[in-house]
Amino acid sequence: MAPESSAALAAPARGFDAFRPLAGLLIAVLAALVALPFFWLCWYALTDAKGAFTTANFIALATDPTMTKPFVLALAMAACVSALSCAIAAPLAWLVARTDMPGRGAVRALVMASYVTPPFLGAVAWEFLAAPNSGLINQAWRWAFDLDPFDALVDIYTFEGLVFVIACYTFPYVFTLVATALDRVPTDLEEASAILGARGARTLSRVTMPLVLPALLAGALIAFLQALTMFGSPAILAMPAGFHVITTKIWSLFQYPPRLGLAAAASFPLLIITILLLRGQAWLLGRGNYAVVGGKSGRARPTKLGAWRWPAAGFAGIVLGLTVALPYLALLKTALTSEVAGPLTLDSLTLHNFHFVLFELSSTRLALRNTFLLGFGAATIGVVIALAAAWLVARGKSRLTGALGFLAMAPVAIPGVVLGVALFLSYSRPPLQLYGTLWILLIAFLTIEMPAGYQQFASALRGLHPELEEASRILGASRLTVLRQITAPLLRANIVAAWCFIFIGAIRELSATILLTTSNTKLVSVIIYDLNESGDLGAISVLGILLLVITFAVVAVANRLPVLGGPPQARG
Amino acid sequence: MRSTHSRQANHALATALAALLVAPCAARAQSAGTYEVTPELIAAAEKEGKVVWYTSADTEVVERLANDFHAKYPKIEVSTERSGAERNFQRINQEYGSDLHVVDIYEASDAVQFPIFKRAGWLAKSLPAEVVKLWPKNGVDPDGEFATARANLSVIAYNTKFIKPADAPTSLASLLDPKWRGKMVKAHPGYSGTIMTATYVISHALGWDYFEKLGHQRVMQVQSSSDPPKKLALGERPVMADGNEYNIHILAEKGVPVVPVYAPEGTPFVPGNAAILKDAPHPNAAKLYFAYIYSLEGQQGLSDVGGLRSLHPGVKEKAGRVPLSQIKLLESDPVALEKEIETIKQKYEQYFGT
Numbered sequence: 001m002a003p004e005s006s007a008a009l010a011a012p013a014r015g016f017d018a019f020r021p022l023a024g025l026l027i028a029v030l031a032a033l034v035a036l037p038f039f040w041l042c043w044y045a046l047t048d049a050k051g052a053f054t055t056a057n058f059i060a061l062a063t064d065p066t067m068t069k070p071f072v073l074a075l076a077m078a079a080c081v082s083a084l085s086c087a088i089a090a091p092l093a094w095l096v097a098r099t100d101m102p103g104r105g106a107v108r109a110l111v112m113a114s115y116v117t118p119p120f121l122g123a124v125a126w127e128f129l130a131a132p133n134s135g136l137i138n139q140a141w142r143w144a145f146d147l148d149p150f151d152a153l154v155d156i157y158t159f160e161g162l163v164f165v166i167a168c169y170t171f172p173y174v175f176t177l178v179a180t181a182l183d184r185v186p187t188d189l190e191e192a193s194a195i196l197g198a199r200g201a202r203t204l205s206r207v208t209m210p211l212v213l214p215a216l217l218a219g220a221l222i223a224f225l226q227a228l229t230m231f232g233s234p235a236i237l238a239m240p241a242g243f244h245v246i247t248t249k250i251w252s253l254f255q256y257p258p259r260l261g262l263a264a265a266a267s268f269p270l271l272i273i274t275i276l277l278l279r280g281q282a283w284l285l286g287r288g289n290y291a292v293v294g295g296k297s298g299r300a301r302p303t304k305l306g307a308w309r310w311p312a313a314g315f316a317g318i319v320l321g322l323t324v325a326l327p328y329l330a331l332l333k334t335a336l337t338s339e340v341a342g343p344l345t346l347d348s349l350t351l352h353n354f355h356f357v358l359f360e361l362s363s364t365r366l367a368l369r370n371t372f373l374l375g376f377g378a379a380t381i382g383v384v385i386a387l388a389a390a391w392l393v394a395r396g397k398s399r400l401t402g403a404l405g406f407l408a409m410a411p412v413a414i415p416g417v418v419l420g421v422a423l424f425l426s427y428s429r430p431p432l433q434l435y436g437t438l439w440i441l442l443i444a445f446l447t448i449e450m451p452a453g454y455q456q457f458a459s460a461l462r463g464l465h466p467e468l469e470e471a472s473r474i475l476g477a478s479r480l481t482v483l484r485q486i487t488a489p490l491l492r493a494n495i496v497a498a499w500c501f502i503f504i505g506a507i508r509e510l511s512a513t514i515l516l517t518t519s520n521t522k523l524v525s526v527i528i529y530d531l532n533e534s535g536d537l538g539a540i541s542v543l544g545i546l547l548l549v550i551t552f553a554v555v556a557v558a559n560r561l562p563v564l565g566g567p568p569q570a571r572g
Numbered sequence: 573m574r575s576t577h578s579r580q581a582n583h584a585l586a587t588a589l590a591a592l593l594v595a596p597c598a599a600r601a602q603s604a605g606t607y608e609v610t611p612e613l614i615a616a617a618e619k620e621g622k623v624v625w626y627t628s629a630d631t632e633v634v635e636r637l638a639n640d641f642h643a644k645y646p647k648i649e650v651s652t653e654r655s656g657a658e659r660n661f662q663r664i665n666q667e668y669g670s671d672l673h674v675v676d677i678y679e680a681s682d683a684v685q686f687p688i689f690k691r692a693g694w695l696a697k698s699l700p701a702e703v704v705k706l707w708p709k710n711g712v713d714p715d716g717e718f719a720t721a722r723a724n725l726s727v728i729a730y731n732t733k734f735i736k737p738a739d740a741p742t743s744l745a746s747l748l749d750p751k752w753r754g755k756m757v758k759a760h761p762g763y764s765g766t767i768m769t770a771t772y773v774i775s776h777a778l779g780w781d782y783f784e785k786l787g788h789q790r791v792m793q794v795q796s797s798s799d800p801p802k803k804l805a806l807g808e809r810p811v812m813a814d815g816n817e818y819n820i821h822i823l824a825e826k827g828v829p830v831v832p833v834y835a836p837e838g839t840p841f842v843p844g845n846a847a848i849l850k851d852a853p854h855p856n857a858a859k860l861y862f863a864y865i866y867s868l869e870g871q872q873g874l875s876d877v878g879g880l881r882s883l884h885p886g887v888k889e890k891a892g893r894v895p896l897s898q899i900k901l902l903e904s905d906p907v908a909l910e911k912e913i914e915t916i917k918q919k920y921e922q923y924f925g926t
Binding site for chain 2 (some may be wrong): 131
């Protein structure tokens with residue numbers, strides 16, 4: 001690699017510093033991950049079957065109502081999801097972070113449980129609960145009020161139902177961001193406000209809210225993008241409701257006769273919307289000086305809720321009941337009964353579904369193995385790349401490292417289903433014939449999850465003063481030694497968090513993988529999708545429960561393991 | 573229930589069709605690809621130890637067939653890839669487009685796909701001797717590249733827990749009655765081969781007008797033709813506008829209160845063909861499993877357990893099922909259908925929204 005010699009010159013007195021070559025290598029890897037799929041996407045969108053230039057795909061995209069309608073619906077859906085997520089998450093985050101509401105710790109833990117739940121599994125669980133006729137909630141409703149069959153309280157197969165179900169699994173993003181921001185609001189500002197005579201509500205609206213607004217905006221944006229690019233939940237709920245959103249429409253373009261060019265072209269509006277929104281967010285945040293300067297300034301004084309303590313806990317209980325407790329119970333009930341819609345009695349109790357999934361369904365074991373192998377692989381490799389990239393960007397000052405930061409964040413603008421299309425187009429032909437192997441899935445997971453991992457480290461490194469690293473450098477350590485021996489152990493908590501994020505992300509992923517799996521490279525998410533298509537609800541529940549149990553176990557173990565982030569004794 | 577009049581009217585046609593279906597073609601010459609199950613084949617298959625097949629039949633049915641085979645030949649694992657016919661078609665096209673040959677046997681309820689594969693040169697000229705000897709002529713490819721492994725009907729059905737037989741739908745036309753608005757479920761031609769065939773034959777028999785009106789009935793839309801019977805059993809919708817007859821058989825015989833309706837306008841007949849791929853990675857295990865699927869044992873199992881219709885003349889249908897000879901069938905022309913796929917999908921999206 002070319003920069004090696006100059007890197008050696010730039011290195012400190014002792015030893016070889018691999019800083020520059022490492023930066024070059026990382027840029028090459030990230031560029032390949034991002035640029036290659038993007039190239040093929042453009043190629044397919046702009047050429048016809050004979051390879052000649054054409055704009056026919058974009059014209060069809062703009063004029064064909066079966067293409068424009070899904071776009072409008074998807075945008076409307078994303079806006080509603082974003083608003084609903086904020087409406088749920090912001091008060092909940094405030095209650096948890098800044099009040100004396102009972103059960104705050106449990107609420108935080110359960111919101112994480114909701115995050116771990118794959119959205120497609122949540123959608124299936126909500127079918128069990130709120131399908132207009134067979135849904136358990138509607139059955140209970142009819143039973144309680146002695147109503148006719150087919151009188152329904154709620155119908156999940158509607159636009160509103162879809163918005164609700166997606167919001168159930170996107171609000172944790174908003175919650176986490178806002179709760180963290182509230183944790184960081186310096187209490188001295190709030191106290192100053194109180195001393196100057198402001199009441200609680202006034203302090204909240206004039207001091208606290210403006211300080212957490214950037215986090216709320218960021219959360220709203222993530223929720224919007226998540227909903228816009230989500231495939232699993234719409235695939236399960238939108239079709240019975242009789243409409244397409246853009247992701248399911250793109251997916252349908254892959255059915256025979258496939259229209260790859262149109263699918264590729266349909267990806268561009270999604271890309272452009274994402275980039276515009278990210279720009280808009282950066283502009284908004286850059287305009288006002290929102291940064292909290294004070295750093296840590298003692299523990300926040302919780303607001304006393306008084307008589308409102310229990311209603312507040314009730315609100316939290318309802319939110320978690322709807323997003324975690326009810327869906328999980330519905331899955332468990334369906335897994336254990338022979339009749340999905342029937343009541344759970346001793347007679348209908350059966351282990352048949354477990355037996356079917358574990359011993360009769362031929363793909364179960366392979367899919368479980370693949371899923372967790374890829375989860376581990378993507379999380380481990382992803383953490384290494386993301387940490388190295390974030391560290392190079394934070395500590396290096398060259399233009400090269402700036403490019404690195406851009407590349408690491410770029411995948412955020414690529415919706416999963418688009419990435420699936422692009423990766424398939426990139427890696428299904430020589431010389432990079434990876435389709436049909438686990439490698440293409442590993443690449444997909446790494447690409448999709450890179451921004452999450454990178455952002456985790458980038459923000460952590462901003463809060464980590466470089467003086468410890470500088471001391472180590474002065475004592476003669478190379479920059480890589482510093483990263484390994486000083487920075488990584490200090491970031492242990494972030495490393496574990498990033499690892500879990502990527503791991504869970506890989507388990508949850510369906511939009512890109514649905515196009516990239518083959519019979520030898522099956523994943524649990526894809527099997528669940530296929531089983532849902534044929535209506536095998538008991539089997540889905542069993543697989544879903546297995547997936548959740550193993551995921552929780554892995555996350556719990558990862559948080560207790562001393563080796564991640566460097567064992568304590570290595571710090572000597 | 574159909575009127576006596578229409579039953580008589582249909583009878584002649586049904587008998588003619590049944591004769592066509594069941595009469596074996598005795599005088600067919602054994603072609604080069606015809607094979608018998610020999611001890612050598614079994615030994616070679618066991619050495620390969622695995623067979624991979626893509627199928628669009630119901631999950632439990634195909635897993636049971638695979639497990640029965642595995643019980644008979646424990647040294648051979650069967651890897652079953654079950655999905656909708658259109659989904660599997662997309663998958664095999666993606667794979668073959670990338671020179672990936674992982675699948676040995678391909679089975680699908682969409683008859684259109686097989687001439688396409690044949691033109692592409694993907695299929696092996698390989699059929700069990702039993703098929704060549706016993707199958708009716710229209711159940712076997714003249715060049716010996718594929719044959720009908722199962723036949724399925726797409727039927728109307730209803731749940732008797734919610735609907736008395738006297739009030740039940742009797743015909744395709746009766747589904748347009750406003751009283752069924754919001755009460756029906758149906759599968760999607762873009763994802764299900766069975767429904768693609770059914771949509772084709774019904775649009776020819778009744779015109780697109782029928783689907784346009786059905787589209788106004790707020791029909792619950794699912795993907796696979798296996799799903800409507802399950803939604804019916806759940807009580808999610810009391811009437812199924814289309815879907816697999818065999819799932820209705822399976823459910824009814826388990827005691828679930830679902831009943832099929834054979835419309836006087838005709839019932840779409842959907843042959844499920846199967847073939848061995850020319851580039852099958854396990855060619856011998858493929859032949860052995862392929863022969864098992866068409867054997868009397870395999871076919872009787874598909875009929876008994878799977879509720880499917882078989883072209884094997886030795887198969888005995890369970891009591892309680894309406895014999896094929898008494899049903900007016902709507903048969904499709906795969907080659908003509910292929911040219912209409914785009915139109916069907918477009919019209920369908922126009923009327924049903926997806």
